[in-house]
Every structure is written in C-alpha cells, then in structure tokens.
C-alpha cells in the first residue's frame with residue numbers, strides 16, 4: 154500500500170528511483186512521483202497513473218541529481234489526481250516528503266496549519282506532515298537553528314513526529330540540507346540498502362536487488378539519516394541504534410517476468426517448484442514427521458498447547474481455513490481461523506495454552522501485524538507463516554515458518570496460497586505426530602507430500618481446457634463457487650480470484666449451504682463452479698450439483714481425472730490428478746487461478762494490477 158524509494162550517493166538518481174518504483178508498483182498504482190535535490194534546488198515530477206507515465210514525463214523534463222525520494226500511490230485520502238500524488242512539498246518548498254500510511258489526526262492538523270497561513274494543494278493526509286515539517290523548521294531557525302544543519306533537521310523531524318497520530322513510513326528531504334534523505338517509521342515498512350558511499354531507501358527490498366545485498370530493516374519509532382558518508386539511526390525514545398546489517402537472499406531473476414506475459418501466470422506455473430521449496434529439508438522419514446526448526450518452541454511447549462488461533466487476511470485467511478481443518482484432523486487441536494482485522498479489536502477468550510499463528514505472504518499486512526502484536530501483548534506465543542524474509546511480521550513473531558516461494562508480484566495471490574497450505578500440512582503433521590498420529594500414518598503423509606510437486610505439474614496440464622472454459626463463460630456477470638470440507642476454502646479462494654482480477658461478482662459457499670440463500674441467484678445466467686474431486690461425501694456434492702442443474706444453472710466441475718460420471722451432470726469438466734482429500738486444495742486451487750486469469754484477460758482487465766487493490770495492505 155504505497156511504495157517509497159529514496160537514494161543518496163553518486164548515481165544519477167532519476168532513473169534509479171523510477172526503476173525502484175516500477176518494482177514497488179504492486180503496492181499501489183494510482184499515481185507516481187519523485188523529488189530530486191540538486192544544488193539547493195528541489196525538483197518534483199508527479200503524475201496520476203502508472204509509473205510508466207511518470208517515466209514519460211521525465212523523458213521530456215529530466216531532472217539531474219544524486220539525492221532523491223519517490224512514491225507510488227494507493228489512494229487513501231483524496232482521489233488519484235496529479236495534485237494528490239506524492240512527493241508533497243511543505244511551506245514554500247523547504248521540504249519534500251513521501252509517505253506510506255495514514256495520518257489519523259490530519260484534519261485537526263490541517264485546520265491548525267491553515268490558520269497559520271499554510272496553503273494546501275491536495276486532499277491528502279500527507280500534506281499536513283509536509284507543512285508541519287516546514288513550520289517546525291521555521292520555528293527552529295527563529296530559535297537559532299540552521300536549515301543546512303542535520304541536527305536542526307532531525308529536531309524538526311522529531312517535533313513533527315510527536316504531533317502525528319497514525320502510521321507512517323516517511324522519506325524526507327530538506328531543501329537546504331544537501332545529499333541527505335531522512336527516513337522515519339511507525340507501522341509502515343522501510344528498508345535501507347547499504348552500499349559503498351551510497352544508501353538506498355525502499356518500502357521493501359525489491360528496489361535494492363542488483364544494487365546491494367546488505368540491508369538494514371528500520372523498526373518502528375526509528376529515524377534514519379542517509380548520507381553518502383554514512384548511515385545514522387536513532388530510536389526516538391532510546392537514542393542511537395547500531396545498524397544491524399542483514400544480507401539479502403533474493404536474486405535478481407526472481408523478479409523478472411521471463412517468458413510469461415504476466416506475473417500472475419508466471420507465479421501459477423511456478424507452483425510445482427514453490428511447493429517443493431516449502432517441503433525441502435522439512436520431511437523426516439525416519440521419525441515420520443516434519444522438521445520445524447524455526448518455531449523456537451520445545452516439544453514440551455508445543456505439547457502443552459490446547460488451542461491454536463490462525464489469523465490472516467484475504468487469500469492467506471483462506472489458506473488458514475484449510476489449516477484449521479488440517480490441524481483439527483491431524484493434531485486434534487481445536488483451531489480457529491480469525492480475520493486479523495477483527496481479531497485485533499475482539500477479545501476472544503484465550504488461555505496461556507493458546508498458540509497464535511499469523512499467516513501472511515508479505516509479512517506487512519497492517520491488520521495481521523496489529524493482531525499479532527495484540528496477541529503478543531497478552532503474552533501468547535506468536536508465530537508467523539510468512540513468505541517475505543525480514544518482513545515486519547517475520548521479525549516480530551517469536552518464531553515461524555518461511556514459505557520460500559520467492560517474491561510474489563501479481564496482486565492476486567497464487568503461489569503463496571499453495572505454499573501456505575503446504576506449510577500448514579507440515580505443521581499439522583508435526584503437531585499430530587507429537588500427539589496420537591501413528592508412525593505409519595506419518596510415513597504415509599510424508600510419501601504423499603513428496604509426490605505433490607509432480608501432481609501439481611500434472612495439474613497444470615489442464616491449462617488448455619481452462620482456456621476453453623474461460624472462453625465459453627467470460628461474459629457471465631455472476632458466479633457461484635461451491636465445495637465442501639477441504640474444498641470449501643478452495644471455493645472461497647476461487648471466487649476471490651475471479652472477483653479480484655475480472656471484477657465479476659462471485660460468491661464462494663459450502664456446496665450444501667447454498668440451498669439457504671444463494672440458490673435463489675441460480676438461473677441460466679449464473680454459472681456454478683463446483684470443486685468436486687473424489688472423497689467421502691462425493692455423492693452428496695453431486696446431489697448439490699443436480700439441484701443447480703434442475704434450476705438450469707450452468708455447471709463447471711473441477712473433478713478427478715477418470716471421473717467420467719461427472720461429465721453427465723456438469724456442462725464442463727476440468728480434470729485434476731487424484732490426491733488424498735486433505736491435499737485436494739493444492740491441486741484444485743490451480744484451475745481456479747487459471748480460470749480467473751483467463752476470464753480477466755478475455756474481459757480486457759489488467760491482471761497483475763487490478764483496480765483498487767494493492768499487494769501489500771499496510772493501512773488499516
């Protein structure tokens with residue numbers, strides 16, 4: 154949700170900032186802009202629309218310089234217009250800022266600053282911070298400070314942050330303080346790239362790839378000064394902080410599109426590999442269990458646990474629902490999956506035996522982070538199932554399990570879902586084998602998990618059939634997605650994928666529950682996608698399908714290969730390999746991802762950058 158970049162050093166900064174913004178565009182693409190400080194002059198270029206548009210402007214109106222900040226926006230306050238684009242200037246251009254987050258008391262501050270004579274040019278919450286900085290600078294100068302002195306500038310930043318309520322990741326430049334970018338964080342992520350005589354700033358590590366592998370993650374309440382001569386970090390309460398340098402694992406090729414037309418398609422096709430990565434080194438055939446090194450809890454601690462709460466948003470919540478079923482079946486531990494946005498304000502009864510897992514691809518989702526912090530505050534052990542190494546949630550959790558799926562760029566999550574489900578299966582096996590799961594049962598699950606990358610490769614062979622189905626149905630405006638047991642979360646996820654990228658109304662429902670409402674929607678114009686691989690209650694789901702057919706609703710079935718009977722009821726069948734019921738989400742989700750992808754393409758939608766959405770939702 155909004156991406157920030159910054160740089161000080163010796164390189165020509167304009168292209169570098171634009172390249173960084175391209176890489177962060179998944180965080181928001183309502184507008185883009187940069188500010189460059191050169192020889193005492195602050196130059197700004199900004200434009201509503203994609204980073205490409207900004208790049209176009211910079212071609213005709215280039216800016217020179219070696220220090221700058223940039224921003225790609227997901228609008229919160231104020232429409233996606235040129236005026237509301239960042240960077241924003243404060244006062245008479247003494248300061249430029251970029252901001253990710255929400256300043257909750259902006260209305261009060263705006264009134265106060267307007268009364269003081271500051272003129273607002275945008276509807277954003279950010280502009281109040283820009284003017285407040287300018288105002289505090291003016292006051293400090295009256296008190297004897299100097300606009301070119303970094304200590305004065307830091308004092309100004311501190312006075313400003315004291316007044317701000319809400320969340321922010323800020324990149325700040327003072328016009329009279331050359332070769333300096335100041336960063337401040339409270340709730341929105343910031344990473345500093347450490348080079349030789351140069352420093353980079355970004356919302357996540359992707360803009361740094363190819364420039365430096367050494368990064369420092371800024372923590373909440375820290376303020377950093379980036380100058381070519383060095384990096385200084387102060388915690389607002391505890392003072393100077395020694396920069397803890399981490400080495401970035403990400404390699405450049407991870408974020409290349411390769412031969413694919415879209416990141417989403419690339420990421421769908423990466424799933425045999427990403428599921429393999431999630432399993433690698435984590436299966437112990439000897440002990441018939443999985444290896445969970447990062448949980449930082451002893452077997453004794455884990456044996457005490459009598460309840461698990463999984464918390465997440467969006468697709469990660471759907472993976473959590475599969476996790477609930479897995480943990481209850483394999484480990485017999487009562488488990489609930491909670492929307493993080495609800496859990497953060499709810500106060501469900503939880504004892505000291507409750508273990509909390511945050512599930513998140515990005516590790517930055519504001520609600521998930523807040524729910525994790527709330528549980529941590531109450532003293533619960535908090536763990537993360539996370540993809541992004543070094544993300545805030547990964548760092549703040551007491552321990553956890555990484556997905557190792559590589560960067561997911563497509564806004565609609567695909568490979569993260571299957572990796573999360575895989576990791577949750579490993580976790581259920583681990584906890585199950587600590588309780589009453591037998592050795593042979595553990596061995597059987599290990600064998601089945603080892604086969605999954607191959608099964609997923611075979612699943613992807615349904616691509617042509619999905620294309621045919623998409624072509625037949627892409628003009629319909631309402632869809633139902635139905636499944637039962639392990640395939641109910643898959644139905645939810647299939648509906649979400651379609652909604653997200655093709656803007657078609659779709660509802661996921663437990664197949665039998667649809668009789669209590671959604672069936673009223675069924676007619677020739679409302680196709681139902683049934684997730685109906687073989688399993689214990691297969692005949693029951695066939696009956697649900699018949700109920701839809703009886704009302705002339707078109708039916709698309711996701712079924713197991715060899716199931717020819719289903720073709721007599723369904724209008725179209727997409728076959729997937731036959732796997733155990735608990736593994737069905739890993740194969741059944743894939744045709745639904747592909748279906749959403751092709752329907753969206755056929756409707757002319759921007760698959761990787763769907764309207765109104767952002768990959769990383771860092772505001773509440």
Ligand code: G6P
Nearest residue numbers: 466467468469513514515518566
């Ligand atoms: C956004 C993304 C979704 C994602 C959700 C949770 O809505 O568009 O794809 O599932 O956030 O994100 P997380 O990074 O916490 O898994």
